[in-house]
Amino acid sequence: MLVREKMKAAVFLNPGETVAAAARRLRKDNIGCLPVCQDGRLLGMITDRDIAMRSVADGRNADKMTVGEAMSVDAICCTTDDSIEKAATIMREAHVQRLAVINDDRQLVGVISMTDLEGGSSERRPFEVIFYKEILDHAGLPHHSQLMRVSVAQGTKQEAVGAAISQFEETKRVTNWNTVADGYDVLSIHIGETGESIEVLELTSERDAEIRPRAHALWEQAGLPEGQDARFWEQAALDVDSEGRSPK
Known part of the structure; x- marks a missing residue:
């Protein structure tokens, strides 16, 4: 070729x-x-x-x-x-x-x-993961207050989120990112057919709102072990995503 x-x-x-x-x-x-x-x-x-x-x-x-x-x-x-x-x-x-x-x-x-x-240009691309705290504005409406943006040069979305969480936790000196942030959004970036930069923002707040209580329940069922938050979060995320793909 x-x-x-x-x-x-x-x-x-x-x-x-x-x-x-x-x-x-x-x-x-x-x-x-x-x-x-x-x-x-x-x-x-x-x-x-x-x-x-x-x-x-x-x-x-x-x-x-x-x-x-x-x-x-x-x-x-x-x-x-x-x-x-x-x-x-x-x-x-x-x-x-x-x-x-x-x-x-x-x-x-x-x-x-x-x-x-x-051959991975459609899946492996730059990402920005935006961690936020949800606050109420002057009208009493929820608003995302940005805590930190983490740029990841290349990878799949899952890899980018994992790398961003590690960097966020290291920077904020916490063992679990969601003790500081209420959620994160993912901005994917790729180059279009004519060379223009195309950005797609995926708001993950609604998904995270479903995952968080499930992960907490799994953690409680396991006896409240320390240092395994990521495992319970991933299991809850898989459950939520699987249900989202199932025909209703």
């Missing part, structure tokens, strides 16, 4: 854009690098490390420094006619996760990532 069959539409920056704008775009798309093009021709790549080393570390003003000044000119790329095996080898040897794809005239025609080659 050739790269042209797996690549996605190219999202790129102009060399005249500011480093601040580039940083915002990298954060929005949750990626570490973007191609830099002039009139469609690939000039280089700008990475989060370029921004850190050439702008922040040198005390440059990110709102005035341009992408052209900060970018790396030796962009690692492949062509549309390369095999996906060759593209994967290039990425592994260069220790990068994505490549610019060019044609014979060095025109940027797409991008390809290791995730694309592994």
Whole structure:
């Protein structure tokens, strides 16, 4: 299979854009690098490390420094006619996760990532897990007050939630996240067919409201053991999700 069959539409920056704008775009798309093009021709790549080393570390003003000044000119790329095996080898040897794809005239025609080659782009993607405390606003209506957002670079939703809970508990110095937070929402991020960043927010408060009393009941039935909260939560979650899939 050739790269042209797996690549996605190219999202790129102009060399005249500011480093601040580039940083915002990298954060929005949750990626570490973007191609830099002039009139469609690939000039280089700008990475989060370029921004850190050439702008922040040198005390440059990110709102005035341009992408052209900060970018790396030796962009690692492949062509549309390369095999996906060759593209994967290039990425592994260069220790990068994505490549610019060019044609014979060095025109940027797409991008390809290791995730694309592994065939998991629809399931393994960046997530943000947002922990919240539920409070009442001035009108007496429930409102989510954000406690912490945890970004997870890649994985399934289940893996992302697990990693986020561990980080939340470590940061808050608690053994069980729900002693501090009332719930969490999950924001999944992926790149659309035309290269745009698409965010989907899954509100988990209603699901958690069903899980919490069931998990507590399981814990009580087991004799109130310590350090096994996650096991009871997972069992209750499986029960709730199974019932949700069952025909009514």
